[in-house]
Amino acid sequence: MNETFERYNRRTHIIGRAVTVATLIMLLGAPFCIGGVLGAMPDLGAVARAFLSVGLVWTVSSVVEFLVYTPMLGAGGGYLAFITGNLINMKIPCAVNARDMVGAKTGTAENEIISTLSIATSSLVTILVLALGVLLLAPLQPVLQSPVLRPAFDNVVPALFGAMAYRYYRRNMDIALTPLVLMSALFIFVPSLTGSTSFMVIPSGGIAIAIAYLLYKKGRKGASN
Amino acid sequence: MDILQQLNSAPVYLICGLIVAFVAAVCVVFMVRAWRAGIAIGMDKTKMKRAITASATFSVLPSVGILLGVIALSGSLGTPWPWLRLSVIGALHYETQVAQAAAEQVGMGTLSAASMTPSGFATIALLMSVCIMWGMVLSVFFNKRYTRKLGAGSGEGKGGGFGDLAMTAMFIGLVSAYIGSYVGGFVSGGGLFTFGGDWTPLVVVAAACLAMAGFMVLSEKKKMAWLDSFSIAGSMIVGMAAAVLAGAMA
Incomplete structure (x- = not known):
């Protein structure tokens, strides 16, 4: 089994790197191609200035996302998730949910396979929904943007995290309570931080991991979800 | 032809559509390989099917939410570019913020079709790509080393630790x-x-x-x-x- 999986894994890295580089080239080349169609090229000076003012924050965010989420996603899932995006609001919960549902454990071949299947499926569904949505944009736009349905689509992420919260909190309240209380208090006293919630995931996750480690060391917590 | 007509023209759809099609093909390749590898190492097909079904149903509603992001941006950037960005690499919370910040940097003040120019669009589009590409860059250089160091994906771990x-x-x-x-x-x-x-x-x-x-x-x-x-x-x-x-x- 190990040899078969090792061969699969080696090929995953080769294919993953190749398609990531190809996607990068296409994404960076597209603005120039579209510029060619429009008869104007990007202003590289403005891009450099804008990158220094807004891009550095996103660069730091990308590094943090890579370090934090790659262990959750595995090798194949990692390549795919960083190519297809929407990590926090879709790919991470999706992969974690699939892993949990079939009982795959971190670091196993099973986890790697399930994570890759999950992220590939999720990405294909998004691509399909967006393609259909773009195709049917004219009839769909008034429905999706109607004032009645608007609150529903503004709250997709709270709905997702509400559902996931029950699933994960119910067996791990001893881990969840402290970060939940601390984060609530932090956002209450510094409400401006709500614009940086994705960054606050790091201390929140750090606290949860530290508590989990203490419980694990004391033997009060197993590895099950 | 006004700027939105240009941004919604067939050649722009073609450029963006080809990239989306490429990424869809990549997803299919990864999926088929993972399925075959799962069978080769003796995984239960039912489990793999369950993971696929759960992930598909899971992703529909967030995808509709992402579609709203495409609609929101299409008023200023046309439809094909936001479609590409949110199908590939982009993130719902990121795109609007960066597009707005980029518009300010190119002197547009606010992101709108009224003040959009071809050069402004090309600049904004490039900046949106540059700002969010680092996760991919890190994957190319460090995914292998990082996952091996963690033991994730090596297949050697027994889990449960x-x-x-x-x-x-x-x-x-x-x-x-x-x-x-x-x-x-x-x-x-x-x-x-x-x-x-x-x-x-x-x-x-x-x-x-x-x-x-x-x-x-x-x-x-x-x-x-x-x-x-x-x-x-x-x-x-x-x-x-x-x-x-x-x-x-x-």
Whole structure:
């Protein structure tokens, strides 16, 4: 089994790197191609200035996302998730949910396979929904943007995290309570931080991991979800 | 031809469509390889099918939310570019912010079709690509080393150690940060301790939570295990319906 999986894994890295580089080239080349169609090229000076003012924050965010989420996603899932995006609001919960549902454990071949299947499926569904949505944009736009349905689509992420919260909190309240209380208090006293919630995931996750480690060391917590 | 007509023209659709098609093909390749590898190492097909079904149902509603992002940006950037960005690499919360910041940097003041120029568009599009590409760059250079160091994906791990609990804890931290932000938004969003902020996300979280509890009871206690694959999507629908009710009451 190990040899078969090792061969699969080696090929995953080769294919993953190749398609990531190809996607990068296409994404960076597209603005120039579209510029060619429009008869104007990007202003590289403005891009450099804008990158220094807004891009550095996103660069730091990308590094943090890579370090934090790659262990959750595995090798194949990692390549795919960083190519297809929407990590926090879709790919991470999706992969974690699939892993949990079939009982795959971190670091196993099973986890790697399930994570890759999950992220590939999720990405294909998004691509399909967006393609259909773009195709049917004219009839769909008034429905999706109607004032009645608007609150529903503004709250997709709270709905997702509400559902996931029950699933994960119910067996791990001893881990969840402290970060939940601390984060609530932090956002209450510094409400401006709500614009940086994705960054606050790091201390929140750090606290949860530290508590989990203490419980694990004391033997009060197993590895099950 | 005005700028939006140009941005929605067939050649722009073709350029963006080809990239989306390429990424879709990549997903299919990864999926087929993972499926075959799973069978080769003796994994249960039912488990793999369950992971696929659960992931597909899970992704529909967030994808519709992402479609709204495409619609929101299409008024200023045309439809093909936001379609590409949000199908590939982009993130819903990121695109609007960076597009707006880029528009300010190219001297447009605000992101709108009225002030958009071909050069402005090309510059904004390039900046959007440059700003978010670092996760991919890091993957190219460090994914292999990093996953091997962690033992993830090596296939050698037996699971069940602290690593598994750490991943669960990290995810709990992620969820806690977001729920904490909704609590803070409600309590202090309209001013410190005024309880005048937006309470809809908290209602949605509570409704989705309760719905998930219902699904878990049905799947675990009433032996309706098949429901588990649809529990997240079902709970999200309940949560989103609660948002509609809250909106009607507000």
